[in-house]
Amino acid sequence: MTRFLKSLTNGSRPFWLGLFLVTWALSKWSFSLYQALDARWIIRFPKQYELPLDGWISDAMSWLVEDAHFGLFSFRDLTRFIAGVIELPYQLVRSMLVDGFSVGQGQQAIELAPSISWIAIIGTMAAVAIYAKNKSLALLAGLCFAYLAIFGQWESAMVTLASVLIAVPIGVAGGLMLGILSYRHPWVERALRPVLDLMQTVPVFAYLVPILFLFGFGPISALVATVIYAMPPMVRISTVALQSVPEEIIEAGRMVGCKPRQLMWKVMLPTALPSLMVGVNQVIMLTLNMVIIASMIGAGGLGYDVLTSLRRLDIGGGIEAGLAIVVMAIALDRVSQAFAIRRVRPRPDPTLPVYQRHPLISTVLALIFVTTLTSFYLPAFRVLPEAFTITTGAFWTAMMEWINITFFDTFEAIKTFFLTTLLLPVKRFFGGIPWAWGIIAVGIAAGRLGGWKLGLISALMTLFIAANGLWAKAMVTVYLVSVSVLIASAIGIPLGIWAGQSARANSVIGSLIDTLQTMPSFVYLIPVVMLFRVGDFSAMIAVVLYALAPAVRYAAHGIRSIDSELIEAGKVSGCTERQLLWRIKLPLAAPSLLLGLNQTIMLALSMLVITALVGTRDLGQEVYIALTKANTGQGIIAGLAVAFIAIIADRIVTALSKSSQERLGVK
Template structure:
């Protein structure tokens, strides 16, 4: 982290005074309008229905046109999408046959198995060999432990169904994101077109575009893979663009000097030079694909996601937790393997026969063949024996029941106190605000933080929410998201401070927050519903549990990244430990803490759509209702409203972080 620059340690006093006066004036005008404007301008408080823009109807009509009338001459749009689905279906069926069902002849209940799937021992052995090739004995042992956990806890069959879809979705997401990122790097107009599209892909809730995906690609695992690609591809595209731009110009010039064509320069110079950050993009695609498994199960994906969803419907917390930890185990295996391959230095290729050049491949083929032969004689080699499976599901369900029985009155008192004194008053306050005043205040805040462009963007996005008739539900979403984010930050920042101060504690905290971020979001709903029933408080508890991880992570990383020279200077000046923390470390870590706040808001918004399952009445519920009624227009409009809230928060918090860096004289971080 860069040191402070004397010229930019603090803004000029006059600028500060003017800024404070402008903020006070803006808030004063807003208060006067809120208190006395209802009689003068009632339209500013309740958006007139006559002004509503029928975006939902337009989207539904566009979907019908695409499905029924759109054509490319030789084939229709529907035929094109079904062809894409058929192409994706081929590798998926191969992967599913290898890992789960075996190779079948015939269809449906009349299908007969020609070849069995890979033995569970063979799958573990192959992944262990891959781990040993990439990272040595420790990584191989970790892979064996994680996959062994999946088998021992009876999750193997479902895990292999999930792994089959991941093995198809991840390569498609990586290749698609890489090609889009390269195109954006080559042509500026492509980047300008892609940027808002990527913003929408990352901020629109997945539920919102499940209906269009189902309509265009049909019900089943293929549609789930398409939805996963929409969700998981944007980070790879962004990281590719950023990585290519960070390749030293000397390498670019050297490639041109030796006579590389444009294609050779891209694939033999730029892409290899950007391998490390590109592998970060691969890791993100893997993690986001695994985050999608439960939602994908709603449209026919099956696997571990379906197990978690079934457990949620029955409120079987133990079964849902075990399936969730199986997803965590798969995520850990794929994450560690991808990182190991990114760090691996491969050296010179081995000379000699094919067996000498590919010993790991030979060992894997031999292991698969041996396990297949042994499986014909010993069934336990082919399929993990049911008698050896263990389960802690009943234990965890009983723990939640015990808490509910013994602490019901205490939990109910806490719930009612927070509802009556915090949640309901804040909700009523937000719903009473005039939409026109909120739009104007957001525009002013955008102008103060980032100039006229941010002002126009925030005003337009807020006006879009009002113009589409989503204002009241959007305010309910802001209320739930705001309360949850505040509580998550109140928990996360102190924990992050404590973890940053002690290296040993940080290692344990990192394991916990990695697990929290990998666990499916639906898992958080089950104990919350079992303890607090349905409603806004339950939704808030689930959102806080899901969103607290980035608050902890960014606080700790910001404090751990403070320049040691500044800390030594503070000690030399005689600062106490509390003064070091409050006057040096926290101030310098403020930009990272603001980015952590940004990520906490994004996590909260993504979780709020899922909490619609427990009775919230916000935009998430609107998206979920549209999904149940197969109404693409209604779902996408509600999803776009969520995206508007997310983009407003994202842009303002990023602008605030940039301003904080500028005040502290720190180097700007490219994102």
């Protein structure tokens, strides 16, 4: 263990111990110094010197919306044009899935065509799954969508699916175009990198504030926010996928006379398609992760059902809607993953009739036609009648009440133990750090690990947080993230090591992690709040569950990627299994463990902002308050503060990982 820790700290434990002791002493005595010297500036940035950036940003946004003109059109005209471009296909898809097609409004409306039958949609999803992989996947996808109908979630689920079917193509197409530009022009990649960093680290709530201000309340604003949130992974994956295309394939394309455009679209993109489909999968999952948050600005669908259930403390309704999101996410995730590894199949014989060349498409079209026609006479074919649906709301409510009553003392004991032994001491430590020393300490730590440039940038970002009056709430954020990441790593790394060494454990743990990653972030809040009520402990539990996956995956990957010859050498030299783990496997897996730590921190920060809904008093709450008040400046500044914390943590852990790789000779 000592060697493993030493590999992470490069043998400079006295330096880090000294930095911690100084910080701990100043944290412990900061209030005493404040009282003795009558100097509030010791613990809080002086109010008179705080930057009025929030007011400036709010004024700039107001000018942009109300007064900005670009020749023939105003900025408001531009936002209305964008909204119109998105609204047209959205309304078309929503009409197909939910509302049907009609002319007129209210009681004067005349129905032209009904929405697609629930039977046809289930059949279409099964056909897509067969095309992507096989009948087993078709059965899973069909059962998942049948669940939505049988358990009375069909209409809300179709509203959510309509948003997914519009947001995903926009996010994929936009990300692909930016990825191609980044591949062709390195300066574009350099320019996009900090923008993508901000897009992936600024809290989701912070997106909603300016978008609500620009586009108003409604599903179009929600779609714009969803696209912004879901697009960055596609940009990054597209760039990396194109850069990874073998040079031999590119040269072969040039030799046969391909022009640059043909080379890109007919050679490179088809070669990179499996990697690009991974990006599509990420866009789908992030879009589904956004559905509840986007419901705050008018998205509707399952997300709105979950949100209203949380507000009413409707346990059963919230769990029902949350499970519906999970079921839909599982179906879409598995199908998109199947497309990522799908092999190219031979083209059908062109001499055959169309229905034989494309049997799945023909079957789906026939099913849609027959069920739609039948639905004019039998409404049950359009939407499953309520009498045939099942509700589990009462069951979930009764079960949660029974658990609360039966295990109340146990839950309270666990909660009290963690609060008194871990959460409150760590909170007092971070809460007492003077802002001036906090800036210096962050700069010193970052500079020690990544050089003076990283130290200076980290110190300036920390100064930005303090100078905008957010120091106290930032420290609450850091404290909750630190505790959550510590617990997630303490659970996830051993599970990952176990999975990396045992195929059976990997199968079981992998299925559990897949389930956790499929569940949208808001879904974690429902059972946690019901069992532990609101507060820091509930937030910590939700964050740990959400951020656990990368700690497990990267640890398992690190163990599996160790050269078997090194392990054999250890066995030959007489190492026991315990010695192999602590002296060979863990030091060699350290870079992967640090990458997992990095991703765990990022997920913890993104989830922590959402836990503002359960009573945390951190930067997430600041962003949420800004959203409720439509205060653009406040929301953007608080969002940037969270992003800066994420960027500092990312750069520090990345620097630590690189130094670990260099010492081990790992690339």
